[in-house]
Amino acid sequence: MIRWLLILLFGFSTSLFSAQSNDAKKRMLNMVGKLEKIPPYTCDVKINIDVKFIKIKERVGKMIYRSPDDIDYNIKGFAFLPKKEMGTTSTSLFKEDFIAIDMGKENEEQIIKVIPMDINSEIVTGQFWIDSADLIQKMILITKDKGSYTAEMSYNDTPFDLPSKISMSFDVKNQKMPALLTGDLEGYADEMEEDEVSKGTITITYSNHQF
């Protein structure tokens, strides 16, 4: 009797689990579908960097979006931009088959963990925080050899539910360059620890979208 009860319980929880996974996967596929529907557009961008050893004022310019894999920037002057991979990373997660696991809720946002089935995928795992309006509020991607990226989004009624602001955080290794190259003969470089890793953040604010 107890054995049957246990078998019943296991079967029920598995089916519940698989029902939940299917829901999560459906929701993720929904999100990807929305992304693919976005037409090419241009918009104004403001880029701010917060990295321990980089000092740069806000940069302004334009972003040209053609597809999730094809984003270009036209910035006045010099700018530090997120690596292309960060933009394409999230979409590459969904190119092949994947498992989506509902991790529960946090502050009314559903947390879905995505694990790609492709063993060669750059990404080991990704976690998404999605709100009730089906907007991704936050995502964390863990890659094989490029560390982890965290992106937090803000929205303000932009068409196609495009974020008005994205803050991307990632690991950055401290730069220590030879004094001969930099002309810094005051020994500042000695004060920095070799190979010290710190968190860097790039915040991009989007506005004035033209489709």
Place this chain on the structure above:
Amino acid sequence: MIRLINIELFKIVKRPRTYIGFLAIFLIVGALQLAMYFEGEELISIAIQNLENDFRLEGKIINANLLTYLLLNSIIIHIPILICLVTGDAIAGEAASGTLRLILQRPFKRTEIYIAKAITGFLYAIALMVFLATMTYGLGMLLFGSGDLIVLRRGVTVIASDDVSWRFFYAFCSGTLSMIVVASLSMMISSFVNNAIGPIVGTIAILIGLNIIFTLGAPIFKDILPYVFTSHFIKWQYFFDFDIDKLALQQSVMVQFIYILIFNLIGIWNFSRKDILT
């Protein structure tokens, strides 16, 4: 005094050695800029390869502003050598050639003659720095155009192209002040010897020696470093910080002015008293 300065300027303008400095700057600047034109990308990529691992870098790194910044570093050794060639010769060279005797037989105090020579030396230093600035920025604009300045000092600082001009102005002023210290030192040494080579070699030896000692960064020297004049030759770099350390710069200006005063006072004192035997 104006008369004496005009005479000294006339002598400097007529002397072929004067133009070595300008020619050398022309060649150094030209060579470096051409090298950067052809090989600059490779050199820069070595410097910023770590950055490229974490970011996508958008924009022109090599531009007139970067070249000007890099070439300002030549004031540590190269420009002082060129200045010494003229200022070190001011008294010792004339003593060796016998013309010092000629001008000291005229009704002018030795102090006046020394000051006129010193001012002329300073004007020469200023002229060299102006030429350096013009040559560097002018040729840089021609070859590379303008752009944001990326300073790889104390991390990475990016200065917008429209925020750079005033920084360079003050940086060159600071560099020029340092070169006036060099001119004062070489003139002081020039007043002690009767051959033209002595002040030139002596000044360069002092500059290189002090640079080596303090660059090695021995802890025992750390406390006296702010009072050694060679340590101020790179203070112009402070103008390219995000938050400019005004106090440090003010102290630097003061220290250098004191050195200029001391070197010239010693030079005048010695020159006024020395027996002219040549």
Place this chain on the structure above:
Amino acid sequence: MSVILEVKNLHKSYQSFKAVDDISFHVNKGDIYGFLGPNGAGKSTTLRMILGLIRPDSGLIQLDGGRVDYQNKKYLNQIGALIERPDFYKNLSAYENLKILYRMSKLKDIRIIDDVLKEVDLLERKKDKVGGYSQGMKQRLGIAQALIHQPELIILDEPSNGLDPQGQADMRELILRINKERGITVVISSHILAEIEKISNRMIVINKGRKIAEGAVNQLMSSESIKIQIKTKSHAEIESYFNTHLITFTNENESYYIQWEEAKIDELIKNLNSENISLYEVKQMKTLEEYFLNLTN
């Protein structure tokens, strides 16, 4: 005859070496005053002290009655000089060299440059660089730079150095001309007696930093005037006598040397004895000429 230059008790030592040892002399206006001594006697050092190129350890220099003040160089307006070799800015022309010196003077009329170049016969070569000049031309240009500011006194240190006999003759003629025609007092130094003898009217002879003799050339060179060596133990008394009677003397190793007329030696001895100055030797030396030739040989 008024005195234009007076030097009193000039001393200069370099460590233990006495370059100038108590030299005194005076130059009258209009003189061509010879400064004679072998090489290393202290001639150049003395002349450089007059010009303020070297500071004396002690002594007094007066120019036209006024004490020379090294702090105030205005007195150099009255003196022109050519000391040792004629050095100029080799990369500049004769005209440019003189123009520099002209601008350092009080003069207002730039035509003076051409005038002095004409005086020294260099007008046609005025635009040539001095680096290409011969020794004779440089010497003449040296005279020109001494004259450019119209001084009252010029000091020429060995002006015939490096010149051939014709060049030396030309130099003498030039000096005589500027003395006679312009009324400029000349002090000319040399280690060659004949040179001084030919153009100077008064002279001083020095050796090892000390004055040997001073006076009119014709008197000093006269064979009647000889050098006498006097040995005595009464040093204070004899020196007092010489000073009181304005007799120029030198002393070496307890011997005193004076220039005296041969015919008046006995009278001198008598006078010294009457002053209770006991003499234990009086020896006749040579004429000044013989003495000087000995020194320079």
